[in-house]
Amino acid sequence: MLRVQNLQVRYGAIAAVKGISLTIERGTIATLLGTNGAGKTTTLRTISGLIKAAGGTIHFGDRDITNKPCHEIVAMGIAQAPEGRMIFSNLTVKENLRMGAYLRKDRAEIQRDLDFAFSIFPRLKERMKQPGGTLSGGEQQMLAISRALMARPGLLMLDEPSLGIAPILVKTIFDKIVEINRELGMTILLVEQNAHLALQIAHYAYVIETGQMVIEGKASEIAKNEDVRKAYLGET
Amino acid sequence: MSELLQQIINGISLGSIYALIAIGYTMVYGVLRFINFAHGDVFMIGGFVGYYAAPHIMPLVGGSVILAGPIVLLLAMTVCSILGVTIEKLAYKPLRFRPKLTILITAIGISLFLEFGGQLLFGPDPKSFPTLIPSTTLIDSQNLILTTTPVIVIGTAIILIVLLRFIVQNTKMGTAMRAVSFNQQAASLMGININTVISFTFVLGSSLAAAGGILYGTLYPSINPLMGIFPGLKAFISAVLGGIGNIPGAALGGLIIGMTETFVTGYLSPTYRDAIAFGILILILLFKPSGILGRYEAEKV
16 A cells, blocks of 8 residues: 655755665554664655655555655545644644544545544543643544544554553553554554554564664564564663 | 723724734734734735725716725725735745745835835825715714714724634634644644645735725825835734734734824824834833733744
């Protein structure tokens, strides 16, 4: 479904991503792992069109989306819950969700997706009329994921959903990610520093370090590979 | 007592015009984080569209007062919307990722271009603004004289501001505007085309300024190509006073500045009329730079 080939991204003279390739199959959860500064977020932002690629190609389905404007990429079906959640603090929870469905006009279906979001994250329904800025970190993450889902995307990208969230909520959120994948057949690209958690729910995993792919394989196999975990995923 | 009432009516009339212009400053600041110093001149162009259009519109509608006023108003709003969007596309958009100072200086350049282009095109001498709505006296008691003019000015301003508030708070585009003003990248990730939202902001801001120009001409029936300078600055001060980026704040700031000016002119001396507005600006910048309704916002790094 998503095919990234030899992607290169530079910030001025610094190469942040040095030719990584990855493929995500429809209906699966793929995870992109690596330590801080490995280039995970940069990769995601480039797929979304927030940063320009310096080289390589990105295909979504059979379309070349490399360096297309961000709003066009969303229109083609790639939504993202970005790093740091980026909730619109000045908008209510409901307005945030409504913005997620900005490009859609099918009112009845939007309402259905809204109901689905409220069914998996009932807390959001309770806080529907509150400004997004008043939510806790965990609730904001739920909102960020739901907001991305409101676009009814073909590919959902989640950037570090466990970051800065109470441990008890992290478990809930990861359960919900699995639920979204199963219930909706949603294809998901999950970026995580918390490799242990991500490998539990993902089907396939990629590990990158300093902008380069070091290993890829089935999540279950990578999880078993102690050398990889020690070397690249910061586990001891 | 009656003189006070008279001053209050004058103050609200002037203040509602400042409010209309100030909203444009504050909205553009909200999405682009810069002060569009050409905004006061868009207000002036609004006045001139009214000046040139009214004599043609009047016979078309058979001299009907009810129709002529709104048609001239809508025409001025449309012309200025196009002008505002054009200025943004030609002058500001190419500089969007340059330092803010560049775009600020460009805005001043556009302002001068409109002012002196206006002198060239319309002639530098003041022109008397056509009477769109004949002034009839509503109340004529001992000292208080209330004519239809301030009632229409204030009423039109209120209608437009309420309409704007509805657009910003309740429509999809308005919500997108607020989203963009909070975080452009996150807004892009929703599929929002930032350029469309920016154009929309200029349409709203410029059309309110145009309406301000028509109302100003109705209230003080003499217009000239430099008439936008002072009302523009006063409206800018109003926007800062209310909290830049905050729409209700801009409306409130406009009313306060309009009232203060009227009272200073009436009870103190017309000499201090302009000084007081700038005095308020200095005080606000010294003691509460976020303005009355604005919130403190840390500079993003």
